[in-house]
Amino acid sequence: MNIAVCIKQVPSTESKIRPASDGKDIDRSGLSYVVNPYDEFGVEEALKIKEQLGEGTVTAISIGPEKVSDALRTCLAVGVDQAIHIQDDAIHGSDGFTIARILSAALQKENYDIIFFGRQAIDDDSGAIGVFVAELMGLPHAAGINKLEIHPEDRRAVAHRQIEGATEIVETPLPALFTCQKELNEPRYASLPGIMKAKQKPLTVWGLSDLGIDPATVGATQARITVDQITSPPVRTTGKIIEGNASEAVSELVSLLREEVKIV
Amino acid sequence: MDFNFTEEQTMIRDMVRKFVDNEIKPAAQQIDKEHNVDLVKSIFKKGAALGLYGIPFPEAYGGSGMGETGYCILIEELSRGCASTSVTIGAHIGLAGMSIMIGGNDAQKKKYLAPLASGEKLGAYALTEPGAGSDAANLQLSAKEDGEDYVLNGTKLWITNGDIADIVVVYGLSNPELKARGGITAFIVETSTPGFSANRIEDKMGLRGSATAELVFEEVRVPKENVLGQVGMGFAIAMETLDESRLSLAAACIGAAKELIAMSIDFSKKRVAFQQPIAQFQAIQFMLADMTAEVYQMESIVYRTAWLYDQGKKIPREGAICKLFCSEALDRIVDKAVQIHGGNGFMGEHPVERFYRDSRVNRIFEGTSEIQRMVIAEDVLKKGAY
Ligand SMILES: Cc1cc2nc3c(=O)[nH]c(=O)nc-3n(C[C@H](O)[C@H](O)[C@H](O)COP(=O)(O)OP(=O)(O)OC[C@H]3O[C@@H](n4cnc5c(N)ncnc54)[C@H](O)[C@@H]3O)c2cc1C
Ligand SMILES: Cc1cc2nc3c(=O)[nH]c(=O)nc-3n(C[C@H](O)[C@H](O)[C@H](O)COP(=O)(O)OP(=O)(O)OC[C@H]3O[C@@H](n4cnc5c(N)ncnc54)[C@H](O)[C@@H]3O)c2cc1C
Numbered sequence: 100m101n102i103a104v105c106i107k108q109v110p111s112t113e114s115k116i117r118p119a120s121d122g123k124d125i126d127r128s129g130l131s132y133v134v135n136p137y138d139e140f141g142v143e144e145a146l147k148i149k150e151q152l153g154e155g156t157v158t159a160i161s162i163g164p165e166k167v168s169d170a171l172r173t174c175l176a177v178g179v180d181q182a183i184h185i186q187d188d189a190i191h192g193s194d195g196f197t198i199a200r201i202l203s204a205a206l207q208k209e210n211y212d213i214i215f216f217g218r219q220a221i222d223d224d225s226g227a228i229g230v231f232v233a234e235l236m237g238l239p240h241a242a243g244i245n246k247l248e249i250h251p252e253d254r255r256a257v258a259h260r261q262i263e264g265a266t267e268i269v270e271t272p273l274p275a276l277f278t279c280q281k282e283l284n285e286p287r288y289a290s291l292p293g294i295m296k297a298k299q300k301p302l303t304v305w306g307l308s309d310l311g312i313d314p315a316t317v318g319a320t321q322a323r324i325t326v327d328q329i330t331s332p333p334v335r336t337t338g339k340i341i342e343g344n345a346s347e348a349v350s351e352l353v354s355l356l357r358e359e360v361k362i363v
Numbered sequence: 364m365d366f367n368f369t370e371e372q373t374m375i376r377d378m379v380r381k382f383v384d385n386e387i388k389p390a391a392q393q394i395d396k397e398h399n400v401d402l403v404k405s406i407f408k409k410g411a412a413l414g415l416y417g418i419p420f421p422e423a424y425g426g427s428g429m430g431e432t433g434y435c436i437l438i439e440e441l442s443r444g445c446a447s448t449s450v451t452i453g454a455h456i457g458l459a460g461m462s463i464m465i466g467g468n469d470a471q472k473k474k475y476l477a478p479l480a481s482g483e484k485l486g487a488y489a490l491t492e493p494g495a496g497s498d499a500a501n502l503q504l505s506a507k508e509d510g511e512d513y514v515l516n517g518t519k520l521w522i523t524n525g526d527i528a529d530i531v532v533v534y535g536l537s538n539p540e541l542k543a544r545g546g547i548t549a550f551i552v553e554t555s556t557p558g559f560s561a562n563r564i565e566d567k568m569g570l571r572g573s574a575t576a577e578l579v580f581e582e583v584r585v586p587k588e589n590v591l592g593q594v595g596m597g598f599a600i601a602m603e604t605l606d607e608s609r610l611s612l613a614a615a616c617i618g619a620a621k622e623l624i625a626m627s628i629d630f631s632k633k634r635v636a637f638q639q640p641i642a643q644f645q646a647i648q649f650m651l652a653d654m655t656a657e658v659y660q661m662e663s664i665v666y667r668t669a670w671l672y673d674q675g676k677k678i679p680r681e682g683a684i685c686k687l688f689c690s691e692a693l694d695r696i697v698d699k700a701v702q703i704h705g706g707n708g709f710m711g712e713h714p715v716e717r718f719y720r721d722s723r724v725n726r727i728f729e730g731t732s733e734i735q736r737m738v739i740a741e742d743v744l745k746k747g748a749y
Contacts, residue, residue, distance in 0.1 A: 172370060
């Protein structure tokens with residue numbers, strides 16, 4: 100099986116996120132970065148499939164600036180065989196659809212049987228890229244899977260998805276694309292031998308020209324969606340506790356809702 | 364000059380931090396409250412699967428060759444979570460493993476260092492005795508030659524991992540006339556050897572999840588092939604091991620200090636007094652400033668010294684400086700952290716209380732602050748300062 104996992108480097112969950120001074124991005128000074136946690140489920144699932152079948156190659160792919168190579172090295176240290184880093188200044192400012200186009204071009208260069216994405220990136224929460232890519236590549240996909248069985252003998256996969264109040268079980272021929280939800284597995288840690296080996300594994304850097312993409316078709320000017328403003332959530336004010344017995348408290352509450360909050 | 368950590372070093376830090384956040388931090392309070400050595404042992408096994416204990420050792424013995432710097436990174440990160448776990452692992456790698464690394468021959472390293480590096484076996488280091496702590500040169504455990512063996516008789520005290528270890532590096536008196544000048548020998552002892560017994564000491568101020576034991580040797584026969592280095596060279600091995608492990612102890616202090624600062628920042632931003640978060644008060648801010656200034660100094664000297672060690676330099680003076688400064692700085696930091704937490708800092712449900720108790724021993728074990736000052740003073744009087 101030839102498996103690809105698309106990963107994104109995102110600010111770590113402990114990072115304190117503040118809007119940047121222009122109000123259109125977050126302030127990136129002093130942030131530490133990690134592999135998007137949902138993408139880690141994809142990495143783990145790919146490695147498990149390879150181990151179960153006893154054969155295969157796992158490739159991690161990411162788009163972004165220089166520092167994204169750290170995230171790819173981490174994937175290599177965890178056990179991924181090779182990595183592809185798509186890096187090109189022209190990409191800066193691209194919207195999700197453009198990112199999906201670039202990834203599709205990269206994925207098309209190889210015949211992958213299975214492609215994994217996280218169900219969303221924890222920074223912008225758009226949840227769209229994997230699904231866009233499936234559409235652009237004409238692949239079947241299942242989004243937000245929490246269990247996956249691969250049947251190599253007849254090249255098909257069975258995936259479980261948690262839906263409102265039930266589990267949906269879907270079947271698809273391969274190649275197919277999956278976006279990963281929590282509970283799919285428990286991502287392993289990098290190991291010391293893995294870290295030591297990571298440097299020797301291939302990490303290929305591609306620019307847009309390697310993918311046959313015209314730089315004029317990407318970037319901020321080509322974005323269909325632009326960010327107008329990023330603001331901090333409102334500071335939560337302390338609640339009010341109404342004292343007294345139930346009947347007094349209720350009438351006090353009603354008058355507060357009517358006069359102060361003005362919602363009844 | 365380059366003060367950057369390498370890519371591998373950064374990956375080790377990230378990996379260990381994740382391991383600590385997921386596996387150690389959530390268990391740390393329970394480990395302390397229940398004196399739960401078993402829980403520490405189960406964490407130890409999980410760390411073994413990741414190859415953590417081979418970090419400073421060469422690949423030939425199952426290690427990853429990441430040197431003292433890699434090892435300090437490991438111990439620093441572990442110490443953010445739980446001192447008991449960190450000390451268990453520190454005695455295993457930095458004391459037992461390092462003694463064999465420094466003193467052992469190839470066959471001994473293959474037989475004993477490799478299973479320590481993989482975590483298949485657990486190690487301990489036994490130097491201290493009831494009558495010989497700071498004055499380790501005065502140790503009395505008797506080691507008499509008898510045919511192909513040495514026979515050990517005597518007692519070791521306060522030995523970390525002593526009652527849970529598979530392998531103990533024991534320092535004994537093979538020639539009472541020569542004492543530390545050629546009369547002390549280091550032995551690798553398998554704890555399954557008849558005549559070896561260990562009694563756990565439970566009631567400690569801190570490190571309550573770290574097993575500390577009294578070891579009793581009654582006619583314990585150790586084959587001569589288990590003598591580390593040469594007969595009579597044991598004291599030099601013990602001291603060189605301590606140079607290295609004092610540095611990693613200083614790294615442990617950094618981890619605790621950083622965690623305490625993070626907890627103090629968090630608490631002071633949330634705790635409101637006089638209608639504002641206490642972080643608004645200059646009295647609190649100045650404490651945080653002093654804590655931060657100290658941790659920067661700690662980090663600066665420890666990784667500089669780790670680098671020196673990895674260049675092949677001997678570090679008796681610098682190891683002592685790092686141990687002295689960092690253990691004392693941590694006590695100042697933990698005191699301020701408790702102060703910032705007010706009454707909460709005195710309560711057992713808050714981790715800062717555990718850190719307060721766990722920190723104190725750093726000024727005592729692996730050579731008290733007074734002993735470090737003696738080491739530094741003797742050296743500076745001989746060679747001058749920098
Ligand atoms: C939790 C714990 C774990 C330990 N683990 C180990 C272990 O794994 N292996 C091991 O071998 N040992 C271990 N020890 C022992 C530890 O190394 C000793 O406690 C330490 O070296 C101090 O010795 P002591 O306690 O006998 O104090 P003492 O040597 O009796 O010292 C008492 C006081 O006198 C001072 N003093 C002594 N001599 C001088 C001097 N010449 N000038 C000025 N002041 C002096 C000391 O600084 C100290 O303040 C452990 C101890 C503890 C508490
Ligand atoms: C064992 C124990 C027994 C106790 N017994 C009693 C008792 O019998 N009766 C009783 O009433 N209480 C009792 N207390 C409560 C004790 O008096 C309080 O813990 C103490 O007054 C501190 O208050 P706090 O813990 O809320 O800390 P906080 O007031 O939250 O203080 C946190 C930190 O902020 C600092 N701070 C606060 N305001 C300022 C400021 N304006 N400027 C600069 N720094 C500031 C404090 O000095 C401290 O460092 C007890 C506490 C303990 C731990």
